[in-house]
Amino acid sequence: MVIFILGPIVWLAVHAFASNWQYPNLYPTGLTLHWWSQVFLDSALASAMKNSLITSPIVVICSMIICLPAAYAVGRIKFWGRRAFMIGIFSANSFPKIGLFAAIATLYYSLNLMGTFVGVIIIQLLGTIIYMTWIPAAAFAAVPRSLEEAARDAGASKFTVFRTITLRMAMPGILVAIVMSFLAAFDEAQGTYLVGAPAIYTMPTEMYSLVQNYPIQVAAVFSLLLALPSVLLLGLARKHIMGGQLADGFQLK
Amino acid sequence: MMGLELRGLKKSLGGRVIIDNLDLSVANGEMVSLLGPSGCGKTTTLRMIAGFLEVDAGAILLAGKDVTNLGPDKRPSAMVFQNYALWPHMSAAKNVAYPLKIKGLSKAEINEKVEAALALVNLLHHKNSRPGQISGGEQQRVALARALVQEPDILLLDEPLSNLDAKLREKVREDIRELQRRLGITTVIVTHDQEEALSISDRVAVMNSGKIEQFSTPRELYLLPETEYVANFIGSINRFEGVLQNGEITAGSGVTGVRPEDLQITQEPIEGSHPGVVELVIPRGHFFEVVVARRDGKFRIFTNENIPLAGDSVHVRVKKALYYQDGKLIA
Numbered sequence: 001m002v003i004f005i006l007g008p009i010v011w012l013a014v015h016a017f018a019s020n021w022q023y024p025n026l027y028p029t030g031l032t033l034h035w036w037s038q039v040f041l042d043s044a045l046a047s048a049m050k051n052s053l054i055t056s057p058i059v060v061i062c063s064m065i066i067c068l069p070a071a072y073a074v075g076r077i078k079f080w081g082r083r084a085f086m087i088g089i090f091s092a093n094s095f096p097k098i099g100l101f102a103a104i105a106t107l108y109y110s111l112n113l114m115g116t117f118v119g120v121i122i123i124q125l126l127g128t129i130i131y132m133t134w135i136p137a138a139a140f141a142a143v144p145r146s147l148e149e150a151a152r153d154a155g156a157s158k159f160t161v162f163r164t165i166t167l168r169m170a171m172p173g174i175l176v177a178i179v180m181s182f183l184a185a186f187d188e189a190q191g192t193y194l195v196g197a198p199a200i201y202t203m204p205t206e207m208y209s210l211v212q213n214y215p216i217q218v219a220a221v222f223s224l225l226l227a228l229p230s231v232l233l234l235g236l237a238r239k240h241i242m243g244g245q246l247a248d249g250f251q252l253k
Numbered sequence: 254m255m256g257l258e259l260r261g262l263k264k265s266l267g268g269r270v271i272i273d274n275l276d277l278s279v280a281n282g283e284m285v286s287l288l289g290p291s292g293c294g295k296t297t298t299l300r301m302i303a304g305f306l307e308v309d310a311g312a313i314l315l316a317g318k319d320v321t322n323l324g325p326d327k328r329p330s331a332m333v334f335q336n337y338a339l340w341p342h343m344s345a346a347k348n349v350a351y352p353l354k355i356k357g358l359s360k361a362e363i364n365e366k367v368e369a370a371l372a373l374v375n376l377l378h379h380k381n382s383r384p385g386q387i388s389g390g391e392q393q394r395v396a397l398a399r400a401l402v403q404e405p406d407i408l409l410l411d412e413p414l415s416n417l418d419a420k421l422r423e424k425v426r427e428d429i430r431e432l433q434r435r436l437g438i439t440t441v442i443v444t445h446d447q448e449e450a451l452s453i454s455d456r457v458a459v460m461n462s463g464k465i466e467q468f469s470t471p472r473e474l475y476l477l478p479e480t481e482y483v484a485n486f487i488g489s490i491n492r493f494e495g496v497l498q499n500g501e502i503t504a505g506s507g508v509t510g511v512r513p514e515d516l517q518i519t520q521e522p523i524e525g526s527h528p529g530v531v532e533l534v535i536p537r538g539h540f541f542e543v544v545v546a547r548r549d550g551k552f553r554i555f556t557n558e559n560i561p562l563a564g565d566s567v568h569v570r571v572k573k574a575l576y577y578q579d580g581k582l583i584a
Contacts, residue, residue, distance in 0.1 A: 149305055150338035152325040154352035154403065164351075168342055 015220035035217040048206035059185035067132035075140030115199035123191035128181035139173025256439030262311035286450035289460035316406040331405035337396040339384040346380040370402040410442040500525035502549040513555040515573040526568035
C-alpha cells in the first residue's frame with residue numbers, strides 16, 4: 001500500500017530536485033533547484049499557472065450559484081422527476097467525455113467561444129456539476145426537519161432558519177463539494193485543451209507539451225505544483241469533513 | 254380567559270381525516286394531556302397548536318388571541334420536541350440563547366436570561382457543552398430551558414419522556430410538573446403512556462381516531478370512564494358481553510366492565526359470590542394477579558388478600574361494575 005501510494009510521489013519529488021537520475025544509478029547525481037527556477041521563469045508555464053488559479057475559483061463560484069439552489073430543491077422538496085434529474089446528472093458523467101466535448105466544440109465554433117476564457121469556464125463547469133448537486137443535496141436532505149421547526153417555533157423567520165440552521169448544518173457537505181469541484185476544475189485537461197488551446201493553457205493542458213518538450217525533471221516539478229492544491233485543500237478540509245460525507249453524497253434517497 | 258381554546262378543528266392529511274371537529278378548552282395555568290394510541294391524532298393536534306400544520310377548518314386561540322392564521326414564529330407558544338431538536342452545532346447556552354437573539358435582546362439581557370433558564374433546569378454546569386456531549390435527560394432539560402426562556406403563553410410537550418429510560422422518566426416527570434406548577438404556565442403534553450398522563454396532568458383528554466372521547470380529571474377518568482373505549486384504554490378491565498344480575502354475568506344487551514381490583518376472592522361463599530377455579534397466579538410486585546374461571550366467564554383479579562394457588566376452588570364476588578350500552582356509560 002505504502003509503496004503504491006507514496007512511491008510515485010517520492011519518485012516525482014526526487015526528480016524535481018535531482019540534477020540527473022537515470023538507470024543504472026541508484027542515487028541522483030546531484031541536488032539542484034535549477035528545475036524549479038526554470039518552471040517559474042518560463043513565461044508559458046507561469047501563465048498556465050496563472051490561468052489555472054484564475055479559472056478554477058471562478059468555475060467553483062459559478063458552479064455554486066447554479067447548482068446549490070438545485071441541490072436544495074432536490075434535497076428538500078419532493079417533486080416529480082427528482083430521481084430522474086439526479087440520475088441524469090450522474091449518467092452524463094458515465095460516458096466518455098471526449099465525445100461530449102467534440103459535440104460542444106462544434107457548438108462553440110458557432111457561438112465563437114472557441115479559445116475564449118468563457119469557453120474554458122463552461123467546459124470546466126460541466127465536470128463540477130455532479131459534485132455540486134449530489135453532495136449538497138444529500139447534506140440538505142440530512143438536516144432534520146424538527147431542527148428547522150424548533151427554530152421557527154423560537155421565532156425565526158423562514159429565511160433566518162435557512163441561514164442559521166439549514167445552511168449551517170449542510171455546510172460540511174457543501175465544503176466537500178467545493179473541494180471536489182475545485183479539484184475537478186483544476187485537473188480538467190481534455191475539454192480545456194480542446195477548447196482553450198492554443199489561446200489558453202492551464203496547468204494540466206500545459207503538462208501535455210511539457211512531457212514532450214522539456215526534461216523529465218521539469219515535468220516532475222510541474223506535477224508537484226499541480227498536486228499541491230489538492231493536498232492543501234484536502235488538508236484544510238479534513239478538519240471539517242469526514243469520508244462519510246462524500247459517500248453519503250452519492251446515495252439515492 | 255382560557256389559556257388555550259380549540260374550536261371545531263378539522264384536518265385531513267393525504268385524503269384521510271385525522272382530526273374531526275375537535276373542541277378543547279384549557280384553563281390558564283392548567284396542565285392537560287392528550288392521551289391516545291399512535292395514529293389517534295394527538296401529535297397532529299399539537300402541531301396545529303404550534304403552527305407547524307395549517308388547519309382545514311376551525312380556530313385556535315392562545316391566551317384569548319386568535320392565532321389560527323399565524324406562522325409558528327408568530328405564536329406565543331413554545332414546544333419541546335420528542336427528539337429534543339437541539340441544534341448540534343451550538344452549545345447548550347447558545348441553544349437557549351437562540352430565541353432571545355431572534356427577538357433582538359441585548360447581549361447582557363440574553364446572558365442573564367440564559368443563565369436563569371439553565372439554572373431553572375439545573376444545567377448551569379453544562380452551558381458550554383454541545384448536545385452530543387450530554388445525556389438524553391440533560392438534552393431534554395436544555396430543550397425545556399430553550400422553551401421556557403421564551404416566556405411563552407403556552408408550553409407544548411411532544412412525548413417528552415419517551416426517549417428516557419424508565420427510572421429517569423419518573424424523576425423528569427416530577428420535575429416538569431413541579432416547574433409547571435411553580436411557573437403557572439399553561440401546558441399541553443402529548444403522550445401515549447397512560448401512567449404518565451394520569452400522574453402529571455390536571456386533566457386528561459383521551460383521544461380516539463381524531464376525536465376526544467373524554468376530557469376530565471385523572472380520577473374521574475379512572476373511576477367513571479364515560480365510554481367503553483376509555484374504560485379499556487385507562488387501566489385494565491374485565492369486559493363481558495351481557496349484564497350483571499345477582500352478581501353473575503347473564504345474557505343481555507350491552508357490555509359490563511369490571512376493574513380487576515373491584516373483585517373479591519374468598520375461600521367460603523359469601524353474599525353475591527359465585528364459585529370458580531383458579532387458573533393462574535402471578536406475583537406483580539405490589540399485588541398479585543389472579544385469573545379465575547367462573548361459569549359466566551374468566552376474571553382477572555388484582556388482590557393482596559386470600560391469595561390462592563393455581564387449581565384451588567374459590568369464590569369470587571363483583572364489588573363494582575360499569576355498564577355500557579353502544580359504547581356509552583349507562584351506570
